[in-house]
Amino acid sequence: MGHLIEFRQVYKIYQMGDTAVHALDGVDITIDKGEFVAIVGQSGSGKSTAMNIIGCLDVPTRGQYFLGGTDVSTMDDDQQAVIRNKMLGFIFQQYNLIPKLNVLENVELPLLYAGVPERERRERARSALERVGLADKSKNLPSQLSGGQQQRVSIARALAGSPSVILADEPTGALDSRTGREVLHFLKQLNREGDTVVLITHDNSIAVMADRIIRLQDGKVIYDGDAHDPRAVVQPHLPGEDEEVGA
């Protein structure tokens, strides 16, 4: 049985005029089912690029990406849409809820695109909302909820389709530290219940919630291992750049 996620020499190169920006520069990563991995690194190190490729929102310039054993790096838009729908659940920094739809309708969306019939869709969306403790807000519009609640709705939405991987890009970035911790504990709990979670953050204190840390710098993996290894949280010091801690 192969890995759930496997990057083989993945490059993402943006051509900016004469210069080529290597957002990912020959990355090899494997993540197995049930893992809780944090991808960390400074701003511009390639975290979001990696997450977009893992999430099938983007394709590598070079290299291969296997998700659940199939090469998804060469798939077209619609095929990737099916993969996103069936295998991936996103949690974004900005929640990305649709403002016109109420909470329940937002959570139903992935099921809608999966073609799940209305009744079952309702039920599954409702139980996902129950898991995040927001069943009573199902008729509210996103704008009527606090930031933490909105983020929990987006978690419910990510859970509703029972994905293989939950991808969270700076999920606490827009939250205060207390609600941020709540969201993290929730992700931790999901992982304990068996979900694979990939968390992206530039904050070491958040990264240590994970079991494993992958550190990127200039598009390269510079550390990959136990989150509790002291080397995992050591930021390599770059000349002229001060590290931002707990920003």
Add this chain to the structure above:
Amino acid sequence: MGIKQSFLLALKSLAVSKVRALLTMLGIIIGVAAVIVIISLGDGMQKMMNDQFESLGANLIQVSVWGSGSSRSVAPEDMYKLVADNPDYLRAVSPYVQVSGVSVRSTREAFTPGSILGVSEDYDSIRGMTLSQGRFLQYVDVLRQQKVCVVGSYVNKEYFDGQAVGQQLSIGGYTYIVVGVLSESAESRKGTDDDQIVLPYTNAMSLAGSRVSAYMFTGADKDTASVSRTIIEKRLEKIFGDDDYFMVITSAEMLDIMNTMMNTMMVVLVAIAAISLLVGGIGIMNIMLVSVSERTREIGIRKSLGAKRRDIRSQFIIEAGTTSAIGGVIGIGFGLLAANVAGTLISGLDGAEGFAAVPSLGAIALAFGVSVGVGVLFGYLPANKAAKLNPIDALRYD
């Protein structure tokens, strides 16, 4: 995604910006209303014309003869024989002689009737006339040139106090007895068919001092009107050796010509109204393009959750179709209202009493279908643009 969802979503986004939605629909509303009005009035007009022809006698064939100046002419007997020889195409014939410039007097006063006609005893059935009092002319009256006449309801009312039958009437110095009164056909107004005096054509010929110059035939059927016409024309050509000395007109063919003209006119008018629909369609396209760029982020979110291109495309197409369909319904409403008002105004005019604007169900269905079609057609481009957005670019869009 289901059509129902897209439809509800479309209604929702329309409800959010009502003024914008209304402005977007304006072109469609005007276009559809114009189409409804034009078709309603056109149909009403056509119906009125048909009714008038019907009352004239839909199978009527009018023959005018002006002769060749020589001794050659058409004898009434020739025409009667024509009818007898062609029972499948011709039913009846009556000579038709108009008398003018003769003095007319009732026992009380001298007057000038709308017309004095000399016809045969079949004329009433040819023209579908009925009598309110007395009888129509009879064969013996024609044969023996009896001095009897039938008068219209206006003449009866105006000069005989409604008691014309049995009274005397002096025409060109001869004394006639009124034997019947025609039923009212034009509200007993002066100068209409109600203001006429009908006498045997044999008498009329002597009064007018001329030969019969016109005939009225009844054809067997509207559909064979042209065959009937050919039969009469052939006969007349044989008599005159030329086709320059007479003219044959059938009501059915006249009606056909007029209907064709009406239809052509309506097609032109509807085409003009369709320009408004085109403008409306472009308006919808414009607003949909704006809507797509405003909702780029939403499109990105939907794609990240697994929406395929066709899901996004159908969402926007349904939204455009819904917008224009609602515009169409409003336009149909306005159109029906306007057609009704116009119909009422027109029916108040002289000679258009029977007019009614009749919007057919087909016209309404067509207008609705076209408005939905316009929305779908012009919504396709923006919808396709939305569908092709790259998820990552769309998600980053602000």
